[in-house]
Amino acid sequence: MPRIQQLPSHVITKIAAGEVIERPASVVKELLENSVDAGSTRIDIELEQGGTELIRIVDDGCGIAAEDLRLAFSSHATSKLQSADDLFNIHTMGFRGEALASIAGIGQVVLQSRPPEQENGAELRCDGGDFSELRPWGGSPGTRIEVRHLFYNVPVRKKFLKSIATELGHVSETVTRLALANPTLHLTLRHNGKLVYEIPATAGLADRIQLFFGGEIRDALLELDSGPGPMRLSGFIADPAEDRGNAKLQYLFVNGRWFRDRNLSHAFQEAYRGLLMTGRYAVGFLFLEVPPDSVDVNVHPTKSEVRFRDNSSVYSLVRGVVKARLLKANLVPKLQAPATPSDIPEGGETAWTMRTTPRPTRESLFSPRRGEAEETTTPWEVREYPVPASPPISQRPILPQPATLPTTVTPTVSPTVEPTIPASVSDSVNKPHCADVPLPQWDLPPLPVGAALQVHNAYIVLEDTDGMLVIDQHALHERILYEQLRRRIRDGKLEVQRLLIPEPIELPAEQAAAVIAAQAELTELGLEVSEFGGNTILLSSYPTLLSRRPPYEILQSVIDYLVTKDRPPVKEVLLDHLLATMACKAAVKAGDPLTQEEITYLLHLRTLAEDSHHCPHGRPTSLLFSRKDLDKQFKRI
Numbered sequence: 001m002p003r004i005q006q007l008p009s010h011v012i013t014k015i016a017a018g019e020v021i022e023r024p025a026s027v028v029k030e031l032l033e034n035s036v037d038a039g040s041t042r043i044d045i046e047l048e049q050g051g052t053e054l055i056r057i058v059d060d061g062c063g064i065a066a067e068d069l070r071l072a073f074s075s076h077a078t079s080k081l082q083s084a085d086d087l088f089n090i091h092t093m094g095f096r097g098e099a100l101a102s103i104a105g106i107g108q109v110v111l112q113s114r115p116p117e118q119e120n121g122a123e124l125r126c127d128g129g130d131f132s133e134l135r136p137w138g139g140s141p142g143t144r145i146e147v148r149h150l151f152y153n154v155p156v157r158k159k160f161l162k163s164i165a166t167e168l169g170h171v172s173e174t175v176t177r178l179a180l181a182n183p184t185l186h187l188t189l190r191h192n193g194k195l196v197y198e199i200p201a202t203a204g205l206a207d208r209i210q211l212f213f214g215g216e217i218r219d220a221l222l223e224l225d226s227g228p229g230p231m232r233l234s235g236f237i238a239d240p241a242e243d244r245g246n247a248k249l250q251y252l253f254v255n256g257r258w259f260r261d262r263n264l265s266h267a268f269q270e271a272y273r274g275l276l277m278t279g280r281y282a283v284g285f286l287f288l289e290v291p292p293d294s295v296d297v298n299v300h301p302t303k304s305e306v307r308f309r310d311n312s313s314v315y316s317l318v319r320g321v322v323k324a325r326l327l328k329a330n331l332v333p334k335l336q337a338p339a340t341p342s343d344i345p346e347g348g349e350t351a352w353t354m355r356t357t358p359r360p361t362r363e364s365l366f367s368p369r370r371g372e373a374e375e376t377t378t379p380w381e382v383r384e385y386p387v388p389a390s391p392p393i394s395q396r397p398i399l400p401q402p403a404t405l406p407t408t409v410t411p412t413v414s415p416t417v418e419p420t421i422p423a424s425v426s427d428s429v430n431k432p433h434c435a436d437v438p439l440p441q442w443d444l445p446p447l448p449v450g451a452a453l454q455v456h457n458a459y460i461v462l463e464d465t466d467g468m469l470v471i472d473q474h475a476l477h478e479r480i481l482y483e484q485l486r487r488r489i490r491d492g493k494l495e496v497q498r499l500l501i502p503e504p505i506e507l508p509a510e511q512a513a514a515v516i517a518a519q520a521e522l523t524e525l526g527l528e529v530s531e532f533g534g535n536t537i538l539l540s541s542y543p544t545l546l547s548r549r550p551p552y553e554i555l556q557s558v559i560d561y562l563v564t565k566d567r568p569p570v571k572e573v574l575l576d577h578l579l580a581t582m583a584c585k586a587a588v589k590a591g592d593p594l595t596q597e598e599i600t601y602l603l604h605l606r607t608l609a610e611d612s613h614h615c616p617h618g619r620p621t622s623l624l625f626s627r628k629d630l631d632k633q634f635k636r637i
């Protein structure tokens with residue numbers, strides 16, 4: 001029988017170090033945080049071999065008194081906490097008092113420090129847990145710490161280290177986060193004697209973003225600030241045209257501390273919903289300021305995750321403020337045509353590219369050569385028709401409804417069409433807004449268009465004063481239905497068609513359970529469901545607006561979404577996803593022939609849409625080929 005024994009302290013230290021110190025970047029992070037806590041205005045970092053051979057950090061902070069040097073290396077020794085209560089009111093980056101102890105257990109450390117008010121400083125060395133004598137040190141005020149041969153006494157750990165370039169990359173990321181969180185700090189990073197970064201104190205946040213991520217991102221930045229309040233969100237987000245294939249350029253900070261949070265990344269992405277294609281990620285640098293007692297920073301060994309007391313308020317703040325900022329921005333999509341025949345790729349197709357600002361597109365939706373759009377190409381502009389100031393037109397579903405079952409309408413409202421603004425941001429956004437006044441069909445405002453023609457039963461080609469507009473009929477109708485549904489649900493005016501005889505639908509067990517679990521949300525969407533027994537559910541109503549498709553098809557489309565694992569945490573967002581799914585299902589499809597009347601109607605509704613540029617999934621709804629650019633392409637001018 002194995003006997004239980006108390007582990008010796010040097011083993012305990014190594015175990016603790018394993019949690020905190022994974023690689024050179026972890027050492028750099030802990031030391032930088034100490035320098036920031038010490039009130040430093042300048043920090044110089046020097047590395048050799050990605051930090052595996054040497055990490056040297058020099059700061060001009062408050063220093064450590066000679067008599068405290070030894071203590072600084074002990075476990076759970078800190079100047080930042082006095083009592084357990086302080087744990088819930090943290091104003092410093094560090095507070096556990098274990099970083100120096102952990103580092104000293106797995107590297108050879110020299111700590112030199114001099115508080116500015118003292119004439120002389122002192123030096124202490126620690127080699128894998130063994131201490132030297134305290135020696136006088138005559139350096140300048142502040143602290144200088146060197147860590148050599150990381151993991152020299154833990155060979156297994158050393159084996160896990162990656163290439164020098166990779167380790168340097170991790171350090172660089174750590175420095176980036178710290179530099180963004182402390183925009184008045186002077187920072188330098190040197191590697192093997194070469195200067196990697198020099199960030200002067202005068203470089204503000206936008207300058208720092210440019211320094212780390214390039215001028216293209218800087219030009220695309222939109223500043224935001226929720227203003228003072230119990231919680232504040234400020235920082236920069238980027239134009240959706242600067243999207244990326246991963247979420248790495250989504251930086252979150254709370255009270256000056258970088259952190260990772262799936263929930264808030266989701267909120268951020270949600271704010272861009274409809275502006276990004278699936279699988280694309282927005283870029284943003286978001287700074288939260290919250291009362292220290294409303295966030296627990298002591299939930300993760302490396303403090304890279306936090307827990308908010310009120311998660312959903314923070315979620316709503318991020319989503320609401322970012323979304324409002326995007327609505328205020330001018331994100332008019334622009335289409336680019338190639339300037340010269342040589343720009344036409346093999347296969348004869350024209351390399352149309354689309355962008356939302358007059359910059360080269362990095363990864364265009366239309367270019368077969370991703371990321372190679374030329375600055376010299378002619379911009380084709382896609383723009384909105386001016387929104388008429390007149391009241392809205394009367395409304396019927398875009399296509400004739402099948403005169404099906406007798407209906408009871410609950411609640412009964414006069415059908416109208418309206419541009420919508422999400423409830424969370426409607427107050428902060430000054431958008432034209434049409435009142436719910438139904439008008440007879442013949443009062444439709446005249447369309448600012450000439451002839452409109454459906455081609456391939458999929459696109460509507462339209463003459464417009466500036467050129468030729470090509471509209472994706474499905475994407476546009478999807479957007480219109482989505483906005484109509486959203487607005488009506490928000491106003492409690494969703495018109496519902498009741499089935500005289502509820503429709504029994506048999507589903508796989510998992511789907512039936514998901515439907516019943518989401519009963520309340522589905523009712524809000526006009527889909528009333530109840531249990532019938534076994535895996536059969538009864539559908540007894542559906543939104544009248546979606547009556548083009550059989551009710552069970554609409555329900556099935558939302559079921560497919562309900563059973564996915566990645567469901568959003570906030571009900572409002574879930575409803576929004578379901579709305580988009582339903583709108584997509586019910587909208588006219590590519591391949592559906594439209595009558596001239598239906599085309600005209602769709603174009604009217606387009607002028608009233610809040611965002612007529614994108615379908616709810618982010619695809620563009622229309623492209624404009626301007627007369628001028630057509631003339632140019634045909635060498636008329």
Ligand code: ADP
Nearest residue numbers: 034038072078079094095096097098099100143
């Ligand atoms: P923590 O930061 O959690 O307190 P550390 O082990 O990182 O724990 O540091 C222990 C103590 O050493 C700190 O509380 C602080 O008083 C002191 N210290 C460490 N680094 C510095 C520094 N660069 N400047 C001034 N004091 C420091």
Ligand code: MG
Nearest residue numbers: 030034094099
């Ligand atoms: Mg610390």
